Amino acid sequence: MFFTDKTKLDSPLGWQKQFRRLLPFLLSIIFTLAVSSQSISSAPKSTEILWDTYGIPHIYGSNAQGAFKAFGWAQTQSHANLLLRLYGQARGKAAEYWGEEYIDSDKWVLTMGVPKRAIAWYKAQNPAFRSYIDAFADGINAYAKEHRNLIDDEVEVVLPVKPEDVLSHLQRLLLFTFVVNQGSVAQVSQHQSPAASNGWAIAPKRSASGKAMLLANPHLPWGDLLWYEAQITAPGIDAYGSTLVGIPVLAIAFNDNLGWTHTVNTHDGWDAYELKLQNNGYLFDGKVRPFETASFPLKVKQKNGSLREQIFTVKSSVHGAVVSKKDSTLALRVVGQDSSGVLAQWWDMARAKNLNQFQKVLQRLQLSMFTVMYADREGHIMHLFNGQVPVRQQGDFIYWQGIIPGDTSKTLWTKNHPYQDLPKVIDPASGWLQNANDPPWTTTSPLAIKANDYPPYMAPRGPMYFRAQSSARMLAEDESISFDEMVAYKHSTRMELAERILDELIGAAQQQQDELTRRAAHVLAAWDRKADADSRGAVLFSFWVDAIDFDTVFKTPWNEKSPFKTPDGLADPQSAVKALADAAAKVEKAYKKLDIAWGDVFRLRSGNLDLPANGGDGDRGIFRVVNYAPTGDGRFQAAGGDSYVAAVEFSQPVKALALIGYGNSSQPNSPHVSDQLPLFARQQLRPVWRTRKEITAHLEERKAF
Structure with a gap:
């Protein structure tokens, strides 16, 4: 024409x-x-942040340094007070900044050598990645300089942030909160983590669309360990996901080709060695060795604003830092202390385009723990029991959970297993993989990873707890899972525990003469066996569970030959009925009726919001985990559990939904502190906007650099 x-x-x-x-x-x-048709994946001439209406920053960087600087700016805009407080703690100066309550925190950080090691880690970065960390710190400081009035006065003392602060925070979080923490040291025989998680990977053969799918669902306390959702785009990367506040790269993410999530695995990355003291030293292989010592000035802010200073001395043996206890002297040995490439590994995982590239990055083994659950657009799925697992000369997993003799080199591990030694399965015959913090052996059915093929200290032989069994059951029972079904399953509040013992409990209770017990049986018989907001009977059952002994209540204990169907049955029905009568009396006294709705007792509270909750403790076999704390009025408030959720289908284009229940900001007066909580209460996820067209259609703010 x-x-x-x-x-x-x-x-x-x-x-x-x-x-x-x-x-x-x-x-x-x-x-x-x-x-x-331009998507956010094209390289811009300048760096900008496009904020959508849920407070999600879409970072559009002209180069990597620009993206890192913008990410530092974005995190500070959303979480300035929290971020600076976390960095102050990572410096080991929180007591100097904020007073007596932080003394134990500072001593832990200094004992573990965090600030000194951060300097070494910073020097160990290659020049390019060092410049990225510099840029992230620059972004934090630039925001703080321009918006000082939006930051609490008491945390401004941390400014300016140094690049080493970023690495101190990373260490404190990864090595000395997740791998080992103060609480687990206090109970040396229990290697506990503050976190839990669910993760799924579904192959095309079990997907209704014929496309692989991924479910990311970490669980953390709703306090200092907050997830931060973002999209980061620069030449060579276009990744969407989440990380913990203060970390400059995405830790859980997906791109157009692949994605991964992490779960806290049954990984033993630290050990406590008991030292035999002699002549101001300790015995090792028949000889007395002197302790290495380092002294630090520990300043503590007083109520009148003055500083009290003391000298804090840390001793170390060949095993590691020494922790003195009442009856013994222990030295802690922790993996990952020379793993300066953690951030670069996460960054390159997000840049990978296929399974081969992804595995090459994983082979660096810089990430000291966490299961990797993976899926991609080519249809591959993978479960990797990732982590730095020490090569040990003796003992099984239970042995290494206890206190280890420290007077001999026979118990001192010095190297870790390489990548090829770790439990791993790719594209199992079942077409699905799950992990809910259970050992790797139960990731799918039929079993694809055999415990007998690995050293007995690699991971425990069991048990498989009820949440993991619920996870596996939902996947195994559906031959063709749609994307919407995966999202619905993610929100399941069904109590797997109730399916094992409730019928016996009801039957035994119905035979009692006691009127209260019979009424309790009637309530449980009518209950839907879920912890939805309108579930009636869930509160009574939960009170009963709190009154029983999990170690003795089951007739058939957990058995690794039948991992998905045990434990089962009531060992002592009469004892169980007595516990039910006691629980019923407590519920009726507290709430005036036995069939009170779950959401009337368990609440979601933030600011002016006070909503009925759903979900509960994973020990009951609830996949939709929400942990509660008492509020003093007979109610319970959500305090942890489901935090970041992402459901991803590797179609063309990628389909994704996500949610951060507590919102993507913690700054006072931000509209995004709790704007996603109503969705959380309704068991809904929100759309993920990734293209420029989608983002600009839901644009709240634009920041250009």
Whole structure:
């Protein structure tokens, strides 16, 4: 329609003239089409943050340094007070900044050598990645300089943030909160983590769409360990996901080709060695060795604002830092202390385009723990029992959970297992993989990873707890899982525990003469066996569970030969009925009726919001985990559990929904502190916007650099 003179077009010269005349017009059309279809993956000329209406930053970097700086800015805009407090603690100066309550925190950080090691880690970065960490810190400081009035006065003392602070925070979090923490040291025989998680990978053969799917669902306390959702785009990367506040890269993420999530695995990355003291030293292989010592000035802010200073001395043996206890002297040995490449590994995981590339990054083994659950657009799924697992000369998992003799080199591990030694399964025959903090052996059915093929200290032989059994059951029972079904399963509040013993409990209670016990049986018989907001009977059952002894209540204990169906049955029905009568009396006294709805007792509270909750303790076999704390009025408030959730299908384009229940900001007066909580209460996820067209259609704010 543009060429009206056919005679002129028949000659080569005519074509050339017409083409030169129309070239600007054609170029403008091409440019318009390119811009209109442009996704956030194209490289911009400058760096910007596009904030959507849920407070999610979509970082659009002209280069990697620009993206890191913008990410530092974004995290500070959303979480300045929390971020600075976390960095102050990671410096080991929190007591100097904020007083006596932080003394134990500072001593732990200094004992573990966090600030000194952060300097070494910073120097160990390659020049390019060191510049990225610099840029992240620059972004934090730039925001703070421009918006000082939005930051609490008491945390401004941490400014300016140094790049080493970022690495101190990473260490404190990864090595000395997750791998080992003060609480687990206090109970040396229990290697506890403050976190839990669910993760699924579903292959095309079990997906209704024929596309692989991934479910990410970490559980953390709703306090200092907050997830932060973001999209980071720069040349070579276009990743969407989440990380913990203060970490400069995404820890759980997906791109157009692949994605992964983490779960806290049954990983033993630290051990406590008992030292035999002699002549101001300790015995080791028949000889007395001197302790290494380091002294630190520990300043403590007093109520009048003055500083009290004391000298804090840390001793170390060949095993590691020494922790003195009442009856013994222990030295802690912790993996990962030379793993300075953790951030670079996470960054490159998000840049990978296929399974081979992804595995090459994983083989670095810089990440000291966490299961990796993976899926991609080519249809591959994988479960990796990831972590730095020490090569030990003796003992099983239970042995290494206890206190280890420290007077001999025979118990001192010095190297870790390589990648090829770790439990792993790719594309299992079942077409599905799950982990709910159970050992790797139960990731699918039929079993694809055999415990007998690995050293007995690699991971425990069991048990498989009820939440993991519920997880596996939902996947095993559905031959064709749609994306919507996966989301619905994620929100399941069904109590797997109730399915094992409730019928016996009801039957035994119905035979009692006691009127209260019979009424309790009637309530439980009518209960839907869920912890939804309107479930009646769940409160009574929960009170009963709190009154029983899990170690003795079951007739058939857990058995690794039947991991998905045991434990089962009541060992002592009469004892169980007595516990039910006691629980019923407590419920009726507290709430005036036995069949009070779950959501009337368990609440979601934030600011002016006070909503009925759903979900509960994973020990009851609830997949939708919510942990509660008493509020003093007979009610319980959500204090942890489900935090970041992402459901991803690797279709073209990728389909994704996500949620951070407590919102993507913790700054006072931010509209995003709890704006996602109503969705959480309704068991809904929100759409993930990834293209420029989607983001600009839901744009709240734009920041250009």
